[in-house]
Amino acid sequence: xxxxxxxxxxxxxxxxxxLPWRMPPxxxxxxxxxxxxxxxxxxxxxxxxxxTSYFERFTTLWPTVEALAAARDEEVMGEWAGLGYYxxxxxxxxxxxxxxxxxxxxxxxxxxxxxPGIGPYTSAAIAAIAFDAxxxxxxxxxxxxxxxxxxxxxxxxxxxRVLREKAALLTPEARPGDYAQAVMDLGATxxxxxxPACGICPWMxxxxxxxAGIAADLPKTExxxxxxxxxxxxxxxxxxxxxxxxxxxxxxGLLGGMLGWPGAExxxxxxxxxxxxxxxxxxxxxxxxxxxxFHLRLDVRVADLPMEAVPAVGDFVPREAFRPxxxxxxxxxxxxxxxxxxxxx
DNA sequence: AAGGCGTGGCC
DNA sequence: TGGCCAAGCCT
Numbered sequence: 186x187x188x189x190x191x192x193x194x195x196x197x198x199x200x201x202x203x204l205p206w207r208m209p210p211x212x213x214x215x216x217x218x219x220x221x222x223x224x225x226x227x228x229x230x231x232x233x234x235x236x237t238s239y240f241e242r243f244t245t246l247w248p249t250v251e252a253l254a255a256a257r258d259e260e261v262m263g264e265w266a267g268l269g270y271y272x273x274x275x276x277x278x279x280x281x282x283x284x285x286x287x288x289x290x291x292x293x294x295x296x297x298x299x300x301p302g303i304g305p306y307t308s309a310a311i312a313a314i315a316f317d318a319x320x321x322x323x324x325x326x327x328x329x330x331x332x333x334x335x336x337x338x339x340x341x342x343x344x345x346r347v348l349r350e351k352a353a354l355l356t357p358e359a360r361p362g363d364y365a366q367a368v369m370d371l372g373a374t375x376x377x378x379x380x381p382a383c384g385i386c387p388w389m390x391x392x393x394x395x396x397a398g399i400a401a402d403l404p405k406t407e408x409x410x411x412x413x414x415x416x417x418x419x420x421x422x423x424x425x426x427x428x429x430x431x432x433x434x435x436x437x438g439l440l441g442g443m444l445g446w447p448g449a450e451x452x453x454x455x456x457x458x459x460x461x462x463x464x465x466x467x468x469x470x471x472x473x474x475x476x477x478x479f480h481l482r483l484d485v486r487v488a489d490l491p492m493e494a495v496p497a498v499g500d501f502v503p504r505e506a507f508r509p510x511x512x513x514x515x516x517x518x519x520x521x522x523x524x525x526x527x528x529x530x
Numbered sequence: 531a532a533g534g535c536g537t538g539g540c541c
Numbered sequence: 542t543g544g545c546c547a548a549g550c551c552t
Contacts, residue, residue: 235538236548248549269536272551324548342532369548378546389531409545410533429543439535475543477535512539 188366189391190357196387197367202374204233205240210363218290218315219250222280225307225314226273233373239268253278254285259433260441263511271513276302292316314362321353322365326372326442331355332404333394339431340405348404412464414480416450419472420460420521424490427504430460439476445516447499448483455484461496463488468522474515481515487523 194210195199201210206224208216223243227236242264248255253261258278265274279301284290291297292313298308309320328341331351342490357364375382381394394400422430434440449458458463465486472483507521 225548230536230547230549232538232547257534267537270549272535275548276550302550306549310548322548325546326548366548373548412544475537477537478533525540 186354186355189355189388192387193367193371194235194357194360194363197363197370200370200374201363201366202370205237205244207366210367211220211360215317216315218311219253220244221311221315222250222290222307223253223277224234225310226277226302227268229273229307230270231268235268235462238266246403250281250290250312251285254281255418257494263444263475263508266443266511266513267517269514271441271443273302273513275421275436288317292318294318294320297530310365314421317362319356319358319361320365321349321356322361322368323349323352324369324370325519326376329339329378329404330368330388333381333400333436334388334392334395334401336393336399336405337403338399344404361509365390405501412475412479414482415453416455416484417448418455418457418484418486419446419448419519420458420465421446421485421487421519422463422490422494422496423527424494424501425492428501429504429507430490430496430499431462431507432499440515443513443516444502444511445513446519451483455482459486460498461490461494463490466526468526470522472515472518472522474518476515483515483519485519485522487526489527 198210200352206216208214224236224240227239229522244351246264247256261270261278262274265271280303294308294391296310297303297311298305306322306324309347312318313320313322314391326463328345328348331337331348332344332373335351337347337351339481375386381401383400386392389395392400394403430447431444432442433444436442449456468487472485474481509517512520
């Protein structure tokens, strides 16, 4: 097993991707725990391509955990907009404030895991990458690589325990941070979910899945449930001075803490619920969006509102303070549909 | 302990 | 086009 780790590290020394949060392989210096933590949270269920620009933006605005801890909630939520899984941003702030209070990130896995937004994977990754601890780092990539290496046919998520045991067998004492990133790089670039490039894999000779000709069919997964379709109506109102009527969503649940356009709760049928009486008009088309567990179709209504309008819900955001990039993607789609129907934006 | 929780790219 | 999938966590 030691030989396999060594082979992979040799591959990593030659093929490691250069990433903004990563130290070059073999480089003696440790990366900044703040940057490791921030990148790992952003990378939860999210691709490197999607994360990179957000990481650059966050570290420019907030170079240290103390700076992030001092930021306003709304500003951080606005900068996270578009990246998804917004509970991560809420937990990010809680975690930053706890760490800033303590003075530093804890250095061991167990203590890291007590922090908000840091679970079994992220705690192990931070301990290994930032603090050189020999922790077993298991994410979706590692599960896929292990399922193929050892031809594990138990379907996920049930097979997770077995795959973790396999991962533990291979984890070395030396260079645990590089090793963890190497397995994940292997999964992201060679041992991919579809069309794995077995011919160039450093573990080709060890792979039982390849030997059995079933590598590309692993890991097996339980069948997914079909997503239901939900319907709703969104109201995009602009006051005569150019201010937009927006609503801060409750801090929990779907899109929690994010800005959005007013409207009734989404359901099996679209319910009208204008935030203020006005000459609401329809726009052509509907905003379509798919969340983790349902499809959504939103009708969009627009209206020009008088200065004396007093909405039942939401608040007017001044024209110069409104940035569409502060909106979660579904709400930005609504805005894009409404946008063309207004004059002089 | 299943299910809630985003989004964009790929085929 | 639509379903699948990605460096998971929380309740």
